[in-house]
Amino acid sequence: MVQDLLLPILKHEQKKSGYISEAAIKRISIQTGIPVSRIFGVATFYSMFHTKPQGKNMIEVCHGPSCHLNGSFNVLKSLYKSLKIKPGETTKDKKFSLHTCSCIGCCDKGPAMLLNGKQYTLLDETKLKAIIKKCRS
Ligand code: FES
Incomplete structure (x- = not known):
């Protein structure tokens, strides 16, 4: 059934374009x-999909x-202090997007986040500053 292919199609679209645009939803x-409406519902239900352009670096803080x-x-x-963005926003220079996400599987080392898919654990302000500085350089 073609509906079963929707998630892989959306994953492919996001990988290709960085997000799932309105035009892409209409084309699909x-x-x-x-x-x-069904495609939009799926694209906005899963936190792994984005319907707006995203920054170069994607931060997903586990909540x-x-x-x-x-x-x-x-x-x-801390991220708000450094980047001046809240979850769901992208910095003006398009370098960072910030999101929250569900458990990323390292609960014993929280707080944790993903940066471009890579896990960072036992986070504190010092560690975060170093991570952001490295991304900016
Ligand atoms: S609750 Fe954050 S990694 Fe599980």
Whole structure:
């Protein structure tokens, strides 16, 4: 069934373009016969998909229960201080996008985040500053 292919199609589109644009959703709808509303619903339901252009560096801070208890809010505060963006936003220079995500599987080392898919754990302000500085250089 063509609906079963929707997730792989959206993953491919995001990998190709960096995000899933409105034009891409319309094109996929025409190609597959899946209604635009259904595609948009799937693209906005999963946090791994983005419907707006993203920054060069994608930060995803885990907001699972363990990381929450270990200070993920402080991680977001530190990132806000450094980057001046909140979850769901991209820096003006398009270098960073910030998101929250569900558990990334390293609960014993929280707070944790993904940066371009790579795990960073036991985060504190010093570690975050070093990570951001390295990305900027
Ligand atoms: S809750 Fe954050 S890694 Fe599991």
